[in-house]
Amino acid sequence: MHVKMIVNGKEYESEIEPRLLLVHFIRDELGLTGTHWGCDTSNCGTCVLWMDGIPVKSCTVLAAMANGRVIRTVEDLETGGQLDPVQQGFMEMHGLQCGFCTPGMMMTARWLLDHNSNPSETEIREAISGQFCRCTGYENIVRAIRWASEHQDASAESTKVGEVVA
Amino acid sequence: MQVPASVDYERATSLSHAIELLERHGPEARIVAGGHSLLPMMKLRLIQPEVLIDINDLSELSYIKIEGNELRIGAMARHAELLSSPLVGEHFPIIVEAEKVIADPIVRNRGTVGGSLCQADPSEDLSAVFSALKAKLVIQGSHGSRTVDATSFHDGPYSTVVSSDEILIEVKIPIRPGCGCAYEKVERRVGDWAIAAVGAAVYIEAGVIHDAGIGLTAVGSEHFNAPEAEAYLAGKSPSPELISEAARLAAENCHPSADQRGPEDYKRHLVQVLTERALTTSVERATRGGF
Ligand SMILES: Cc1cc2nc3c(=O)[nH]c(=O)nc-3n(C[C@H](O)[C@H](O)[C@H](O)COP(=O)(O)OP(=O)(O)OC[C@H]3O[C@@H](n4cnc5c(N)ncnc54)[C@H](O)[C@@H]3O)c2cc1C
């Protein structure tokens, strides 16, 4: 079947099998490999992206179901070479080790902060409770999201993409 | 890598279109709502429908409203919408308490009320909630609609009275005076399915429980309820002893089975303790102070 959707502000069209999962469409057809694919069982949340402005587990949505909808992936967090405060928070607070869970964590964090600019630690933990991290023990992810909430307008001082942080 | 078997896809644009598609494609067609039960089952090849009929565009089925003396929930209302609805919170804390422990926030963004009920998983939480609240469920086919009690909706594990050319469209919950209700669930870890869970609702007037509902999850109660305990409570004045006896009856008459979530006697014990807790909170809420 033919699908058309807006991904990170750009329109894509493709011929697909209806059984294709959205996560594979995004990664394999569009080459946007920022969205990760982990457990396959709707549990780990590394595949989280936004569909029509709502975070969803893209391993549990068909690409066909996303036809005509608006998708936002982790690649869209950075704009014009400026990192999103959430991305910066993960750098500042060492919110990742292997980085496998990070795209899903960051997409959920961005959504949380868009709807609650000053979340408590409990609210942050609740928001990411459908996502697994096998490295950090979550502590630094929570700190990273706190950092982002305290630096919402960090773009001015934010790190440029590609710049190495000391 | 888990992928579903080949399948065709149609997107319904209205309720009548969805029913027409179901009739056209026959019993091998399946409705897909949130897809958070169906797609995992398709990936495991536990089910291989020939056609999926996507009803996510049916905004006419995604509402939460009060009409007359009923709370009405459209089948496409998402878990997250129920959880954040002020109307639901004001009238039925049992729904909010259950929703908080159904899956995780991201799954709750997609999973729907209709999908949960129609999946009819024996560990599913909302069936117990709606059994306790004595809700009515509205099912639509091409020849009109019919209404069934939540307690006669399931006809076995993973099976309901909705036929292959029908759609569940609405849940209607009566708003009655003197209501107090609560949900108690024990799970292995955050976001997991219940080891056991109990929902309770009592309706108290002039110091007497004139009606009670008890919903049970994951303990082999075919209709997600505890009729013996409900009958025992009706017409009596609430007291800790009354609640203990009702909890004992609920535990005695359910049919849990041993699995990776625990042995049978443990689950039976949970039913007793959770029934006691849910009833105690319900009485407190109904009378705003307790016994
Ligand atoms: C990781 C994870 C954890 C979960 N934990 C819990 C939990 O703790 N407790 C719990 O209760 N649930 C849990 N769930 C299930 C979750 O609540 C699902 O969202 C729900 O079971 C199905 O809703 P859905 O809209 O996704 O249905 P779908 O998957 O779209 O559909 C399920 C079934 O219902 C049918 N159907 C759907 N809508 C209708 C309709 N309106 N009329 C007729 N048939 C229909 C479909 O054909 C299909 O057979 C969990 C799910 C996941 C992925």
Ligand code: FES
């Ligand atoms: S890959 Fe989607 S939840 Fe794990």
Ligand code: FES
């Ligand atoms: S950083 Fe390795 S899984 Fe989270």
